[in-house]
Amino acid sequence: MSAILEVENVTKTFGGVIANNNVSLSVPEGSIIGLIGPNGSGKTTLFNSIVGYHPIDSGAVRFQGAELSRLRTPQIARLGLLRTFQQTRIFGKMNCVQNMQISLPHVDDNFATMLRKFPPEVAERAENLLEFVGLYAKRHLLAADLSFGQQKLLEFAMALMNEPAALLLDEPTAGINPTLINGLIDRLKRANAEFGITLFVIEHNMRVIMNLAQHIYCLAHGELLADGAPEDIQNDRRVIDAYLGAH
């Protein structure tokens, strides 16, 4: 499997704080890769660095061979590398179907498409994906009226609507109740298997990430601490120490 996403020696500082220090990792095409680490270890910063939310100090990020470190977020998204947010972000005053419609891929947008109305097939696809995440019954509700967990599911469905090649998920199960979590794990796996979307997932819930990921990277204090198969990471002394604060 060739790498769809490669991060090479990425460093990002905020003033004196080194949020990411020489981080290198690679995400093979079609895989599900995990990223864990204690609070403040630089996981979200790394996501932000990858998707061009802020410029990086040094290093390189390559996606399907293309260098990303000089591109901005929307350009990177149009290349097919999408991210979701830890603090769920949806368009609150629009209903779920509208949220889905505007999430269509924007690669071929031009001035003429600004005027287009959405054909019924788009609404149908939107409804199918809402069905896929279990929000079909709520499709005409305003997104702001959904519960937090449902908004997370909506955000996931919006990401699928965008037809990305790879998806960076920032804590997809945070704030979701335990019964829904199992369903979500199943859907993430299906998105990976059926739609062929590579997943790179930040997750604090160990049960989830051990179940989901084929390979896990662990960050601590902005540096890559360990990486390996889930069972190796689980038994890695350094990782356990980092989580318990011994590091």
Added chain:
Amino acid sequence: MNRRGKTALYVAAAIAALLIPQIPLLQPYLIQFAFLWVMILFAMTWDVMGGQMGYNSFGNIVFFGVGMYATAVVQRDLYFTVEEYASVAGGEQAALTPVEYLIGLALGMGSGAVLAVVIAALLGSGILGLRGHYFAICTLGLGIAAGELASGWDYIGAGSGLVTPLLPDALGERGPFFFYLFLVLAMITFAALKRLYAGQFGLAINAIRDDEDKADALGLHATRYKTVAWCVSGFFLALTGGAFGNLVIFIDPTDVAFAGPTFGVWMVLMAILGGKGTLWGPVIGATVFHVTQEFFWIYLFGWQRVALGLLIVVVVVFFPLGIVGWLRERWPQRFGEVVDEDARRVQVSLEGER
């Protein structure tokens, strides 16, 4: 209401508005109505940015002034030299044939609109990267700067202003002429915006309003949409300005063309009063605002501005969402929204517990 019913309602409203000049009782007030259509145009064009896209612009008045000056200058330069015009404008007004007048007005409004679009695109690519309050403050400076520039430029009359050609007698009374001119302009603008909001453009600028970071993260060309939205707003506002100069005949750089403290503020107030981000809100807000303002002038003379200020305070405190926004909050189903009553109740009670 089904689609056909809605269309019938729109057609009926349009016909009713077009028939106003036939009602003898209302005939003395046609100029008043023309001003009302202008107010509606102000609110509708402002709402593209401030309401639908969530970018409060206090600089839209620039496009109004640009359209007004461009139209007047084209009308003048088409048939006169500057010196000739200045000499006749003092006493007798420049007399034009009806055809000359109409050609000048049409060409002038057209070029004003094109100029406004160019300015919106240039300014937009520069300052639309700013968000929220920063954008608002930045645009606040634009109107003031434009007024100062116009006051110092001799070619457009500088501080002593510019006089527009008079409406030739053959084209009838001023009342009906400007009544219809502005009414048709307002209808075209309404229809154009309605169509724009119905497509991808509408959803995109709504998305930018709700969460621009998310729109970015989905790959939306946010800057392009923002710039086009401002161009659309500027286009119709410049057309309004071009015709408005001919309605009031005298263009003062800071009191008429770049009148930030009056028109510039009113367009914001009217949109908020009616309910920003809704199709009908600006229309209703402008109507209520204009009518109350006229009543305050008549019955509370001397206190009219105080009364207006109080009205604004009441609206912001009790109806922060505006008239249409308030109605929509109370009866969401009537506006085509679906509400999950149970879910909403649960959420409200949870929020209460926090």
